[in-house]
Amino acid sequence: MSEDAPLSAAELEARLRRTGAERYHNLHRFHRRLHSGGSSYEEVQAWALNRYYYQSMIPIKDATVLTRLSSTEDRREWRKRIEDHDGVAAGDGGVERWLRLTDSLGFPRDYVRAAEGILPATRFAVDAYVEFCRTRTPLEAVASSLTELFSPTVIGERVSGMLAHYDFVSRETLAYFAQRPPQARRDAEWALAFCLANARTRAQQELVVRALEFKCAVLWTQLDGLWAAYVEREPPPGVWRPASWPELPREAAA
């Protein structure tokens, strides 16, 4: 396959969009439940607690990608992402807005930041994403961000769905999502153009598609963890447990 002629830019873009249509996490049962008002308060709490870890690692991921870009212009463009998430001053930035969401859901900030109660599936998936950007080619590192082609749609579904169904979330606590779509579009357009320009052989194009598949799996795996732990109430030992759940016996019967 990698000795085939390269796809045209239009064909590669279509292939990437098809990957999103087949694998992006808006298809996941947890998201359908969350967006349609089917989640309990505790499920929303768990989602936000775990999602914070992912968001808190995005600047780390983006700094890692920055280490792979040898062009000043490329780094100048990519640096905007770190600024979006870390902000320009105290109280600014996407990471901070996620903390306001977890604040509103009753979590102490120290607990959220320490990531003590998160699922191992969350940690392993997110850490795999950073490691991917550290060890794969720069093209793949950039390509792994291409889920942002699809995020404006899911953000729209999420904001309208959650505002409509959960009286415990407000437009203010969902502020991260309101700010994100124009940034995501800008980032996705740049990353797509980068990949179309730099993936010149069929083999490189396959790597771009695989990188997007990988990133879709990073997002999907996190929701799988949430479903088992908080919808089915079969959590791994040691993770956050809602106060409403029964206490565990000190030592489980072996």
Next chain:
Amino acid sequence: MSEDAPLSAAELEARLRRTGAERYHNLHRFHRRLHSGGSSYEEVQAWALNRYYYQSMIPIKDATVLTRLSSTEDRREWRKRIEDHDGVAAGDGGVERWLRLTDSLGFPRDYVRAAEGILPATRFAVDAYVEFCRTRTPLEAVASSLTELFSPTVIGERVSGMLAHYDFVSRETLAYFAQRPPQARRDAEWALAFCLANARTRAQQELVVRALEFKCAVLWTQLDGLWAAYVEREPPPGVWRPASWPELPREAAA
């Protein structure tokens, strides 16, 4: 806590055994199902296919630990593990015996070795284990192997349970498990002695416990992935699907 007096060796060992009693994967619903004859043939196939990835990475993990051991005697001891899994010649070793199990379950060896159909949860958890050994202290890297304190028990349950309930497995195809307990005991005794001797402060002892908790999470997360995908039939896009399952439409409705 880390300024408290260190635990005695007996107290630390008891703490580690309690961690196993609370977190080891013999407690997982997938294992209870597998060992009691409740798994379908396809679930056993999926378990073996995914488990192969973990086993195939154990020599990589052990070589990684080897890079962290500065004592010739320690490395000489740890090297035995690589020999157990990779063997002394073609056709020998634990990894090869897992391939005989996947052979017996109908998988082509190239497919199994390429790890094409495995769950992302498997890959992320296993890769996290290798990365842990690469980046944490040598003490933590050794401590992460301490689940071998508990494996002889689960291996006993597994072999007797699977032989009793599944006519498609034989003692020969479960040969890996028959050979493993004495090796696991030898390895676990050495690793426990290493940890008890080298974890001198309370803080170091806490790291040893955390490393074992981490490893338990690596094993648990893999079974969570199998449960969602193959017991509940809610797999992530792109993984192995049994032939008996319906074909997917080419593009899922978004």
